[in-house]
Amino acid sequence: MNRLADNAERVPVLIAGGSLVGLSASLFLGRLGIGHLLVEKHPRTSHHPRGRGNNIRTMELFRTAGVESAIREAASVLADNHGILQTPSLTGTEGHWLFREMDPGGKAARISPAGWCLCSQNDLEPVLLNAAQELGGDLRFSTELISFEQDAEGVTATLLDRRSERRSTVRADYLIAADGPRSPVREALGIGQSGRGELFHNVSITFRAKRLADAVGDRHFIACYLTNPEADGALLPVDNQESWVFHAPWHPERGEPLEAFDDERCARHIRTAVGMPDLEVEITGKAPWHAAERVADHYSDGRVFLAGDSAHEMSPTGAFGSNTGIQDAHNLAWKLAAVMGGWAGPALLETYGMERRPVAQATSARAAARSAEHSHPGYSAPATEDRGPQSNVMAVAMGYRYVRGAVAGADPSAPAVPDHFTVSAEPGSRAPHMWVHRCGVRLSTLDLYERTCVLLTGPGGAAWHEAGRRAADALGVPLDCYRVGEGPDHELAPEPGTDWAELHGTAPDGAVLVRPDGFVAWRAERSVPDPEAAMTRALREVLRLEA
Ligand SMILES: Cc1cc2nc3c(=O)[nH]c(=O)nc-3n(C[C@H](O)[C@H](O)[C@H](O)COP(=O)(O)OP(=O)(O)OC[C@H]3O[C@@H](n4cnc5c(N)ncnc54)[C@H](O)[C@@H]3O)c2cc1C
Secondary structure (H helix, E strand, O other): OOHHHHHOEEEEEEEEOOOHHHHHHHHHHHHOOOOEEEEOOOOOOOOOOOOOEEOHHHHHHHHHOOOHHHHHHHOHHHOOOOOEEEEOOOOOOOOEEEEOOOOOOOHHHHHOOOOOEEOOHHHHHHHHHHHHHHOOOEEEOOEEEEEEEEOOOOEEEEEEEOOOOOEEEEEEEEEEEOOOOOOHHHHHHOOOEEEEEEEEEEEEEEEEOOOHHHHHOOOOOOEEEEOOOOOOEEEEEOOOOOEEEEEEEEOHHHOOOHHHOOHHHHHHHHHHHHOOOOOOOEEEEEEEEEEEEEEEOOOEEOOEEEOHHHOEEOOOOOOHHHHHHHHHHHHHHHHHHHHHOOOOOHHHHHHHHHHHHHHHHHHHHHHHHHHHHOOOOOOOOOOOOOOOOOOHHHHHHHHOOOOOOOOOOOOOOOOOOOOOOOOOOOOOOEOOOOEEEEOOEEEEHHHHOOOOEEEEEOOOOHHHHHHHHHHHHHHOOOEEEEEEOOOOOOOEEEOOOOOHHHHHOOOOOOEEEEOOOOEEEEEEOOOOOOHHHHHHHHHHHHHOOOO
């Protein structure tokens, strides 16, 4: 063990970075009872609205983690904002909606218990922080990870308290690097990145302008792409009244310095872009950021794992970047809990990058395609760029799947992100949502997936249950078993007109094994002669348990 570690504070997991992904990791670990310390070098959560689109899958995860309603409350000011408007000016009659509704056909309500939620990062992060702290998480702001070393048993990290200037040492079993796109941890590990690199650059300007709401009127958009060639950019509401964000294209590749974006120029740019030369504009903040298509070559090195923007960067169109990061944290949390709890082999942790990296590669390409499709301000897409269809959003948000990793029997030829989303219970895909009743309480089957593996069967699944329990007991794996059907032998009653077996692609005597993160680990389409042997094989393969 490292010499520094002798007097070190001990924690099971150290999280570097307390923005959206670090806070999500803290929440998910807290829900699973895994002790951790999160360090964030800034004194508080983001005051800048930054990312804002939380997709259906992310909201499903937040629902299971018990924070969905708190997030909706924090997001209430933007609850009626929908669609992206593209127009040369806010004052004329020109312009068209790139899309008006996130879910025009109401499909989301049929496939999920959750829905899209527009919640600015500065409103979302405090909800995650509070929930993580209530679960006992130790979250320290103004605290920077300065350096770390790892050995076979753990990670020894040096921290700096930026208020007192005091240094301290922490010894952790694992380190999660949620330290953003410039990730010092990734750099220290020498992990490279692949992809097209930087696509375009923005200066994200927060400002107040009282009269702007009059020009916007009842066009309550998520974003408005303003296309005046003299001053283009994206306008985003913060409170639909006087607080706004404007993403102004910035061209460092043409030698344009960041300093050129002084308050006067920013205000002038905004006035020209919205078409209101007399608009009173008060600039309240500015931050540069870079849209890129870049994915880390490895997601882990020994006991250190990259999550969020440290692992992947994406163009903002579609809000795929932050969602992919939150979903990274969710994928990693249960695996750490399973390995630390002794019910999975250490090799389970290797499946984190195996599963998440292909998803990020496909998703970052879709994000760039969507920026091209929508002519995102500042992005000059190559003529050859694939301009993905609108259906990409649902396919990316809900259809991503793991063809290699902690799954048994997945189709290795299936794409990580399909062109179109179809509900499926094939191994490696998100388990379908179905409303059921348990002891008179209505719940989604997704609500069952968090702390244990779950075996679900239809009315003919009694043999699977016996077998599942015996196999899980013998292997020491926590497994909850439910039968979906009418009558006293069934733990879950379906709603009229729903058919568990049909939805899950099995015969009535089939079975589906679901992981704690709600992904299908394995499926038996019908009964087999020796269900206990089949369950044992599946659990061993999925959880990397040695025979
Ligand atoms: C100005 C701005 C505007 C943005 N706007 C949009 C948008 O409109 N749409 C969109 O989809 N996305 C946007 N993004 C990106 C979005 O915010 C990120 O995708 C999201 O925050 C998820 O990132 P993360 O938590 O992985 O990393 P980050 O948000 O980058 O957070 C990393 C955190 O790690 C901390 N940190 C780094 N090193 C250390 C260390 N050594 N010790 C302790 N702490 C450390 C940093 O202080 C930071 O808080 C924007 C980003 C910025 C900066």
